[in-house]
Amino acid sequence: AQSVTQPDIHITVSEGASLELRCNYSYGATPYLFWYVQSPGQGLQLLLKYFSGDTLVQGIKGFEAEFKRSQSSFNLRKPSVHWSDAAEYFCAVGSDTGGFKTIFGAGTRLFVKA
Amino acid sequence: NAGVTQTPKFRVLKTGQSMTLLCAQDMNHEYMYWYRQDPGMGLRLIHYSVGEGTTAKGEVPDGYNVSRLKKQNFLLGLESAAPSQTSVYFCASSGGYGYTFGSGTRLTVV
Numbered sequence: 144a145q146s147v148t149q150p151d152i153h154i155t156v157s158e159g160a161s162l163e164l165r166c167n168y169s170y171g172a173t174p175y176l177f178w179y180v181q182s183p184g185q186g187l188q189l190l191l192k193y194f195s196g197d198t199l200v201q202g203i204k205g206f207e208a209e210f211k212r213s214q215s216s217f218n219l220r221k222p223s224v225h226w227s228d229a230a231e232y233f234c235a236v237g238s239d240t241g242g243f244k245t246i247f248g249a250g251t252r253l254f255v256k257a
Numbered sequence: 258n259a260g261v262t263q264t265p266k267f268r269v270l271k272t273g274q275s276m277t278l279l280c281a282q283d284m285n286h287e288y289m290y291w292y293r294q295d296p297g298m299g300l301r302l303i304h305y306s307v308g309e310g311t312t313a314k315g316e317v318p319d320g321y322n323v324s325r326l327k328k329q330n331f332l333l334g335l336e337s338a339a340p341s342q343t344s345v346y347f348c349a350s351s352g353g354y355g356y357t358f359g360s361g362t363r364l365t366v367v
Contacts, residue, residue, distance in 0.1 A: 152297070175354050186261070186347055186358030187300075194354070233299060237354050242307050243288055244315070245356065247299040 145170045145236050147248035155254040156224050164219040164251050166234030175237030176217040177245065178208055182230045190232075193217065204228070229255045259283055263348050263359035270338045270366045278333040278362050280348030288351045289331040290315075291323060293344040294361075300347065306331055338366045 146169040156162050168174055175194055179187040191202025198210040208219045217234060231250045238244040261282045270276055280289065287308050292300040302315030304323040312323045320342060322334045331350075335342060343366045349356035 147299075177355065179358075184360075186360045187349075187356070188358070189355050192355050242305055242313060243351055243354050244290070244302060244305060245354070247292075247301075249297055249299040 145174070145238055145246050147234050147236050147246055149234055149248040149251045151251045152249075153252040153254065155256060157256050158226050159223050162221045162224045162228070162253070164232050164253070166217045166219065166248060167215050168217060168234070168236045169215065170236055172239065176208075176210060177235040177237070178202065178206070178217075178219045179233045179235060180230050181233065187233060190219070224255055226255045226257070229253055261348055261350055261357050261359035263362050265362060266360070267363050268365070270335075270364065272338060272340060272366060274338050275334070275336050276338065278346055280331045280333070280359060282329055282350040282357070284350060284352075284357065285328070286350035286352050286357075287328075289325065290349045290356065291321070291331065291333045292347045292349065293317065294347060295344050303333065340366045342366050
């Protein structure tokens with residue numbers, strides 16, 4: 144069965160510093176991979192998705208993610224973090240059991256310090 | 258463009274009471290989903306629908322029922338609420354992979 148692991152429960156970075164959020168997945172075939180962001184009191188918003196092709200994927204708000212099959216990873220990156228990026232980030236993988244179901248990781252909460 | 262709208266936003270129930278959560282989408286999406294979000298557990302799929310008139314069980318369906326009588330609406334029902342159902346409930350819709358989420362319903366069962 145597919146699964147997603149986000150090793151870091153929370154991360155703190157300084158404003159202007161670079162960011163990398165880790166994600167590892169378990170999937171037999173080529174996975175469909177996603178990153179979502181959730182601001183406090185809000186629903187989740189899709190940041191980016193990977194289906195196939197170029198392993199470096201660009202998303203909204205200046206985020207990017209790199210698919211590495213050999214490491215079963217799909218880490219999210221941003222070169223320079225802004226205070227407004229403070230939120231919870233979820234990595235997710237598309238299920239292969241139909242219905243376009245999606246399996247979510249437990250999330251990583253990002254804190255940004257001035 | 259409202260996207261996905263959930264009502265109510267907050268609710269407190271007593272153990273044993275029933276309620277229905279409503280999800281409405283205006284994007285003509287075929288697929289709709291109900292998830293619950295609990296601290297440290299991410300989102301877990303309760304039920305989903307692949308089209309009008311269809312429903313299917315997800316990962317944690319026990320204690321919940323759903324209906325999709327109209328394409329734009331997906332209802333989640335709790336027949337006899339239990340404290341373990343205290344959670345934040347999210348509805349999502351999609352035309353494939355990549356969801357649009359509602360803003361959630363925070364439910365407390367006392």
